[in-house]
Amino acid sequence: MLSSRVSPSIGGDTLTPAQPLADGQELISIGERFILGFFSPIQTNNRYIGIWYKVSPPTIVWVANRQHPISECNGSLSITANGTLIITDQNSKTIWSSGSSGPANPVAQLLDDGNFIVKEANVPGSFAWQSSDFPSDTLLPGMKLGWNLTSGLNRNLTSWTSPSDPAPGPYSLVLDLHGDPQIILWAGSNKLGRSGPWIGQRFSGNPDIMRFKLFILEFVMKNDEVFYMYNTTSTSIIARFTVNYTGVVQRLVWHDDSHMWSIYFSEPKDPCDYVSQCGAYGVCNADNSPICSCLRGFKPRSPTSWDFRDGCVRMTELDCRNGTDGFVTTKEVKLPDTSTSTVYRSMGLDECRAACLRNCSCMAYASAYANGTGCIMWTTELTDTRVYFGGQDLYVRLAAINLDKDRGVLLNWQTRYNIIEGIAQGLLYLHRDSRLRIIHRDLKASNIFLDKDMNPKISDFGLARIFKEDETALNTRRVVGTYGYMSPEYAMDGIFSATATATLGAIPFASHRNSERKEDKDWELPLFDLGTIIAATSNFSIENKLGQGGFGPVYKGKLGEEQEIAVKRLSKTSAQGADEFMNEVMLIAKLQHRNLVRLLDKDRGVLLNWQTRYNIIEGIAQGLLYLHRDSRLRIIHRDLKASNIFLDKDMNPKISDFGLARIFKEDETALNTRRVVGTYGYMSPEYAMDGIFSVKSDVFSFGVLVLEIISGRKNRGVSISEYKGNLLAHAWSLWMEGNGLELVDELISNSIFMVEAMNCIKVGLLCVQESPKDRPTMSSVVLMLGNRNTSLPDPKHPGFFPTRACSEIESSKSKMDVASINELSVTTVEGR
Incomplete structure (x- = not known):
């Protein structure tokens, strides 16, 4: 930033030996894009010669005398007869020089690209010195x-x-x-x-x-x-x-x-942009916690010391002489540090692989260019590798025994059978025979290692839980594990047990990744100082506490005499973090709609008659339609649930908690994420199991809400001993039996309009259908709710539909004329 002490130019863009540039004068490029002159940075009176963009406020792009400022406004810039640029102070002492000798008839000129050059007068295209050589x-x-x-x-x-x-x-x-x-x-x-x-x-x-x-x-x-x-x-x-x-x-x-x-x-x-966060043969992924893991075929040198960047070591040493080594492909990475690599720009990838195999010191190879041409080979440890959406393939050398999928010849049927049997024996030991009963909670292919005899070893017990003798299942509020390997009751309801871990059918012995793309964030938001917030909330007093959510406690308060506010305070123990917290602040600040929340109100369930409930359902639908279609930002909420719907004094619903929301671009219909966020019981199957989310994920959550509002019951929360299906299964069973109205809350069952209630139940079931393509959009939902006499399509079975419910429904099919046995499908959820 510049001071305001500037004066008119000396007349053009050129400096000559006969006309030096005094402090207060300027050179202006011919297109008036750049200015050269004396300036003072903020909070100082020191004077420097600089070049800046002619914008307001001006932006400095080059400084001549960076280390030698002038203390008073009496300096000058001149060009000598031999073409040397000099800056002199008030005592005519030279404090900076370009150190160059130029042409016989020199001039200095400020060009319209910001370059300040010394050249022969009236001779275009040649120069003896230029500022761009000394940025x-x-x-x-x-x-x-x-x-x-x-x-x-x-x-x-x-x-x-x-x-x-x-x-x-x-x-x-x-x-x-x-x-x-x-x-x-x-x-x-x-x-x-x-x-x-x-x-x-x-x-x-x-x-x-x-x-x-x-x-x-x-x-x-x-x-x-x-x-x-x-x-x-x-x-x-x-x-x-x-x-x-x-x-x-x-x-x-x-x-x-x-x-x-x-x-x-x-x-x-992010942390992975810093050099070698994970040490030799480590790979960094900012979406993971911890961010460091090992390349395939390697294990941590010190499993408890990732913070010390100890890196990884091979599980099995290479055997170059016998020619059994091979390569495993690590996809979508920033290539390891290439400062010690060797590059062959005309070599093809197949030739590169052969050359690496011939060289016993070669640890990995990759294409030199994104189009698959050229060759880079590493003969030293691989450092500073990170996962990147849009990254390159890296081919890492491994011993034959660690190649499994890439050397499938070693995994014949007998070997695979032995592996399956070995994993089963290991789980049996954990569940029954160990002195501690352990639920692994993250059993997956990458956590099964094979020794030199191809015997499987279950690893990575960082997420494991110890069960007491009298415990059969536990509930958790936070999902941990990997998409494709979690059981349905765990992914949807947070209920885990021995049967939740034994998902052997989902292990393909090959891992995959889905990188979550991060949007640029805009934090141009109004800010309040801490003193103002403390005063408004009486120093976060317990009397002002409204409740507590995923981020931490929420307090009521007043700004001045009139404006009531709610203040979220991020807790140190929050399962969510500063990014999610700021994400919510940004979205609430940018979005304006009557059905988006501003303040939490007390529960007024006694006033929730049928008409009020119907209005709440309609209001939530309108709010979601705004987020998905009508807002200038296309938003997927990702955590729509009952506790994030607040009612104002007139019982109007407000959608809240945008900490987990994502902005979609116009051409995006769905995204993948490596990290599950949301709440059990409200997440759609494709999101909970595969990390795929879209507007249809919110539609699923909305359908769950509709059924909860109508029934007055939560979708989850039953204990494992009573676990015979959630609210979705119950609603579907009643619907297929022709007893849909039995779902309605007893508090209002005598006051409702039957056709309207059945219509809402049907809308809810349409929204929770297992396949995203079968679910309606929110614009269709709003039309369905608004046209109460419109005939709606029949729903298909909901996501995470238990087989128990199917058998019960099948037994009652004879009572129904609506559907045949062939029209009812039984779904078993498996890792995809």
């Missing part, structure tokens, strides 16, 4: 980051020390030429982050950049120079690429309408 903290479009191999010039970015001091700070962005070149972010002498190697249109570690159509990236490797540069797709775009004083690398674009810089890329953005 500060900013790379402008067309500037080079990298090396002139002939002169040894290294163009790199260096942060400011602070907003008030442009002297070189501790952070620098440097193109490293070792191995396969990559850009390294340094903090002093320590590597902080890296871009990964150039793989064609981008660097391996920056897949997000391809989403932005504003930039054209280029990486040049020639005999005399190696550099990275970028341009914009339009000359009207004002952009910069910078490393700031906090060590964050950002790509920004200026918006005239808002007079602000928008961040299009920022790094480090």
